[in-house]
Amino acid sequence: MSAAPVHDLVGVGIGPFNLGLAALSAPLADVDAVFCDQAPEFRWHPGMMIEGATIQVPFLADLVTMADPTSPYSFLAFLKATGRLYPFYVRESFYPLRAEYDAYCRWVAAALPSLRWSRRVVAVTHDDAADAFVVRAEVLDADGAVVGSEEHRGRHVVLGVGTSPVLPPALRDLAAQVAAGEHPGAGPLVHSAQYVPQRASLAASGSVTVVGSGQSAAEVYRDLLDGVHGREGGGGYRLDWVTRSPRFFPMEYTKLTLEMTSPEYTDHFHALPLELRQLLGREQRSLYKGISGDLVDEIYDTLYRLSLDRPVPTTLLTDTEVVAARYEPGAASTPDGPGDYVLRLRHAQLGREVERRTRSIVAATGYAASVPTFLDPVRHLLRFDELGRLDVARDYTVDAARRVHVLNGEEHTHGITAPDLGFAAWRNAVVLRTVTGREVYPVEERIAFQQFGLPDDEHTRPVGPPVAASARAGEETR
Known part of the structure; x- marks a missing residue:
């Protein structure tokens, strides 16, 4: 019996981030992708589906628009297809209802053949001979009982398991x-x-x-x-x-503060020492965990x-x-x-x-990321920081071969853009650039007016050694 085909990527988890990756992958002839989730269908925070509640980002922060405004899977395309575009226009609000965003995601999910529901991933291994990852999943019935198993092989694995x-x-x-x-x-x-x-x-x-x-x-x-x-x-x-x-x-919505959800600030944050990133993570909670x-x-x-x-x-x-x-x-x-x-x-x-x-x-009291146990067989291939968390590189990979990618599990390495719906399409464009070896969707390198480090030009010269991060942390906690 021949081995299962090797996909270009296998996604684990189908929340908004991997769903967006599936939508951006769909029209690409050179990307064969499959995505698994243990849920029987897409549901976005059903326990907080309070009537009248809105999402906290504008409708442009949908699954695809910030990477591909022409995508047939945009929120505006959903409104047009469901006869709600003009009522949304008359409403004059950038912020969709939470139930409306959930309905939009379900609409996109129904259109994507790459999604595999009721698949609980139990192990990820690596086939050295084929140089491919093997994602093993249990197949569940409507009651959640195991009725079978299957394998999906891929050159890349994208972790979109979210937070708990x-x-x-x-x-x-x-x-x-x-x-x-x-x-x-x-x-x-x-x-x-x-x-x-x-x-x-x-x-x-x-x-x-x-x-x-x-x-x-x-x-x-x-x-x-x-x-x-x-x-x-x-x-x-x-x-x-x-x-x-x-x-x-x-929550602070002022425009210069919103520039912190930018590639430049993510570059700056990622380059900081761990202890300083820890400190900033606590300081910046009100930017996205406020009210x-x-x-x-x-x-x-x-x-x-x-x-x-x-x-x-x-x-x-x-x-x-x-x-x-x-x-x-x-x-x-x-x-x-x-x-x-x-x-x-x-x-x-x-x-x-x-x-x-x-x-x-x-x-x-919030949510937190953790390292899934199904990664245990390939832990030797992955990077971890001194606190036991995945050490996510700037391009969202966690292995030397740049084939295991992390979505929304990198707040400790990338800062406030990790859980931000508005930055998800940009991150997925980076993932697809790594998977394909080409820039499928334009990846903006600079979008902010401000500079988050210090300028390096003819008007600036250093005057002394840098202050250690530990000294800065000590000052902030006094």
Whole structure:
């Protein structure tokens, strides 16, 4: 029996980034690509599909436009095909609805024959004789049971597995106990990624605490806020919001700051020492992990409206961290009845700790990348940094042969462009340039007016040795 054909690239994971790569690859005669995902179909953050929520980037940041404005897989092409182009034009907003962006991605996915759904990748090996990677996947049925297996061989592998929900240490063990059924009667304790399916149970619990600092926390809080006084057919509840940020930071959309999502800034960031990149990663969170300014204002206006007739049963706590948590069951006479989560809170400025009770918790505490275990057979071919993370080169590869590529797992090496939807098409153009050996789509080298390092011209001369990154980090933390 002959070996399976060797594709030019095999993509693992089909989120927006690999979906965009599949769309940009589709018209290329010299690129044979296949993409695998364990999900049965495309779904984009279904647990946060809150009605009316918009994405936080303009519609031009779709899957393809910033690489190929003529692509048939653009968001505008989707609107035209679905009869929504003129209503979108009249709406006069650059920001699509989140549900609309999901529908657009599903429309593109339905048009691409290179996608393989219900394939759970379990191992990536390397066939030295054929000089090809072998991606082994389990085939799943509609219930997620394994019904077969298959192999896809490729000269290149593109990792688009994305990031996974993260709970803070104070909530991690308690969440595992609740999930294991150790606390009968406990209300929901969920990550915001599972918010929408749990919304009714959260509201019915009697009190909800949202933990987190960014857009997801704000969206969950805003979505629950209208129900605190009760709605027709349901009672009200107390709603708290706890954030360890010193204030409710708005995301910065000023134009010179947006130039940090540029090839030049990515070049600059990538060349910095690891410890300085770590520091900048913490400093720059408000640039993309803050809250939409419009949403901050909407929350305030809603609080103002709800407070017209009576106090709003809500508390907003800033500079406050959840440092411990436990569950206390209900009364002895009803051991399976609703109990309370007890959160131990520490206020950073005051240095004080208190305990506060709640019946349910939504942890909007973000996502993080990790090294997939299916890479274990080829770890010897990959680069890792001193913290055990993939050491991603400027061209998004992690191996000496430049054949294993990483999408949205390189924030620690490339900075704020890693999760940015608007930069995804540019990154995919770089990947395709490496795969094909030619510049399929123009790759802009400079788009910013500003310079992120120091100029190297006749007007500038060095005056001394550079200051060590460790000294800079020490100054910033004092």
